[in-house]
Amino acid sequence: MKEALLHMLTENEGQFVSGQQISDKLNCSRTAIWKHISELRNSGYSIEAVQKRGYRLLTSPDLVTPEEVSLYTGEGSFGKKITFKPSVKSTQEIAHQLAREGAAEGTIVLADEQTGGRGRLGRAWQSPSGTGIWMSLIMRPNIPLQKAPQLTLLIAVAVSKAIEKVTGIEAAIKWPNDLLINGKKVSGILTELQAEADSIHSVIVGIGMNVNQERKHFSEEIIDIATSLAIEGNQPYKRAAIIGEVLSEIEKLYHSYLEDGFKVIKLLWEARAFSLGKRITARSISGSITGYAQGITDEGVLLLEDDNGVIHSIYSADIEFPSP
Amino acid sequence: MKEALLHMLTENEGQFVSGQQISDKLNCSRTAIWKHISELRNSGYSIEAVQKRGYRLLTSPDLVTPEEVSLYTGEGSFGKKITFKPSVKSTQEIAHQLAREGAAEGTIVLADEQTGGRGRLGRAWQSPSGTGIWMSLIMRPNIPLQKAPQLTLLIAVAVSKAIEKVTGIEAAIKWPNDLLINGKKVSGILTELQAEADSIHSVIVGIGMNVNQERKHFSEEIIDIATSLAIEGNQPYKRAAIIGEVLSEIEKLYHSYLEDGFKVIKLLWEARAFSLGKRITARSISGSITGYAQGITDEGVLLLEDDNGVIHSIYSADIEFPSP
Structure with missing residues (x-):
């Protein structure tokens, strides 16, 4: 209901939507609408309320809540199911558990903050509150185990394309799973599997992306090797919009991959690879x-x-x- | 302590071991010895006690308890850590949990009965109480993901060799993971992984083996396609002895594999393969x-x-x- 209300306000951004319209479309009372408007305001949405005209969305905050992300997930099935937690140890852990319980392909886990974020080979990944995308995606590809590493490359291409689409900045791929802007890491991909020797149960794709960090947010250790989209693009970005684009690019490439194999992905990967020929x-x-x-x-x-x-x-x- | 006592009695099978000897070696009281003797008797060990002569092990039951299995695990490190449960849903589930918690390579999980035993591709595996080997082994090979299926073949060779060693019966391998005697399934191997796209965290090897079932133990559905070692060899076998042999064969082949690669395993596999050329x-x-x-x-x-x-x-x- 809160999600549907936000969708109505967003579709009519800058314009008033009357209480009557909302009440008719969402089949709810004026009191219920008011309650949800209050909740949205508490979350940081700036909503004007004018008697006889209704409600008008002025600005929205940079959130990764299901209602905000669902504004950007489009037609595809990836991201239709969202588990969101303000703070978690690791979105991968939650996604693994959901996958074991049978969660559908395309289910994602989002957190505003990770207290024990992990990168490849068990390394730590700094995931401070409100600044980046800390996401896990459950996939269930019917491919042999031997081909699972191809998915990491596919995801890297998709994330690179999504970054370019939203920010206009080119992000190069460093084999196997890092995305670099001007030689500094902006995103990392962790592909984990639950599998039998001859069949994959699920692939849990972890995507960490530095979006709105400023230089001061990075620790001494990584300040020379890490960057964020905001630093490189010199402006803040909406994380939910990037998430929507990332999921849409992954889903597109994934369908192409399942139908036509790795060839196209390989070409796209090589075109974006940072290390080839070096x-x-x-x-x-x-x-x-x-x-x-x-x-x-x-x-x-x-x-x-x-x-x-x-x-x-x-x-x-x-x-x-x-x-x- | 109970395990050490059983080891003493077994090493001196058929001969008396005095209370004094036991008390000296295990550094415990006569009362403690008596308590453990009672426990062993309750588990099915037949132990004679004669005043002034001591204790003598007459026969041991067909158990897969840690104390019984440890009599057969020899010098290797596989099977040194044993988690035993009388009845579980699936030993694989427990082993997965232990692996996530960091259990060492060679750790095994044994159950006398599985209520939800699984075979390949999520299929059910009948695992009635006291008749078979329902075991999961945790391995942590430093090999690329692409090579994980080789482990299934390695395990199949090892299990086939162990069966032959203990029973003299040849068990043929049906690709990828079944062992057949006279064309009927006697054992199945399930290789599951926890992995990243470019590194394996753990391989959980499930081994199910029909040992002492009689024909009447098999359900209608599988009676024509399943068999047991007892049916084929016309005698009962000690499950713990087979477990010891299986672990020892796996460990030997595994070391050869890690040092010299897949070539030798491949030759051994092909020599035992049921389907080649057919x-x-x-x-x-x-x-x-x-x-x-x-x-x-x-x-x-x-x-x-x-x-x-x-x-x-x-x-x-x-x-x-x-x-x-």
Whole structure:
């Protein structure tokens, strides 16, 4: 009901909607409307109320609540089911639990703040309140396990496209799962699986994105390697709008992927890849290899040609760019 | 303490061990010994007690309790940590939880009975009390996700070898995860993962094995396709002994695999494969293909040559043998 009311006000943004119209469309009493208007105002929506004219939405806050996000999720099925928590340890944990309980593909978990946000390989991810997108998406692709790494690449392309669409800024992909603007990390993707050896039960995609942080928000440790959309674009952005765009891009690419395979995704990925053709060092538990990044295979494996011309298949590593 | 007492009695099976010896070695009172002897007797161990001579183990029951299983786990690290429950829904569920909590590689979960035992693709697995092995093993291999299906094949080889060692009966492997004796299923392997797209957190291997069921134990539905070691070998077997052998074979092959890769495992698998060279039908959600099973790839994918000479890569399917 609150969501439907917000939709009506938003569709008519800047114009008055009468209490009668609302009451007719949503089939509720004037008192109920007033109660929800108050709640929306308490959440930060600025709504003008004028006798005999009705209600008018003036400005909306930068929220990632289901009612705000649902304004931007469009026609697709991704993001139709939203679990929102003001503060959580990690949206991934909640999404894993929902997936085990059978949650549908496209279900998302959003939080305003994560107290124990995780990146790849169990690393910490700073997720302060009200500044970024901390989201987990449940997918249930009918693909073999061997192809799961392709999804990370697909998501990276989708997030990069969404950023470009909303902000006009190009975000390059650093294999396998980072998005960089001007060489600094703006977003990270964590793809986790619940699977059998020959079938995937669910893929839990975690997307962390720095949106409205200012430089002062970043800790000493990461200030030189992290950035936000607001820093790069020199203006704040609506997180809900970006979430809507991200989900829509993921869903589009995902359908193309399920129908036509990895080829198109691979081309899109390579066009946005930061490291291809560059001299890089791939560092992993088993050692490090320096060479030229040649491309990715159809299974999402990075190919690296070392100084002896030997091509190495990199399944998992951290990529570094040696200083020249 | 009970475990140590059982070890002493078992090492000296058929001979008396004096109360003094036990009390010295285990550093406990005569009363404590008596209490544990009573407990062991209640569990089904037949222990003779003769004044001035001590205690003598006559026979032991077919149990899968930690104290009984630990008699057979030998030198390796697999099975050193055992969680045992008389009755559970599924040992996989418990093992998944333990893995999330950080349980070490080699930890096993055993149950005497499963009320909701699962096979591949969410199928039910009959796991009645006291008759079979219902076990989950936690592994933490440092291998890429793409190679996880190799582990299913490794486990199948290990279980087949263990069965042969204990019973002398050959169990053939039906791709990907069934063990057959005389064409009937005696054991199934379920390999589940907790993983990121580029690193495996844990592999939870479920092993179900029909050991001492008689024909009357099987339901109508499966009586023509299932069998047990007791039916095939015409005698009962000690489940704990088989568990010990299975764990020891898995651990041996696993170390060989981590050091030397999949080649040896592949050869062993092919030598035991039931379906290779045969005309089979691979049935999956996306349809079914009939042809000759040519072999497996280095990634555990089954290669099937259809009647037009086209070779198909089968990632996940049910294999059927068309009647001639």
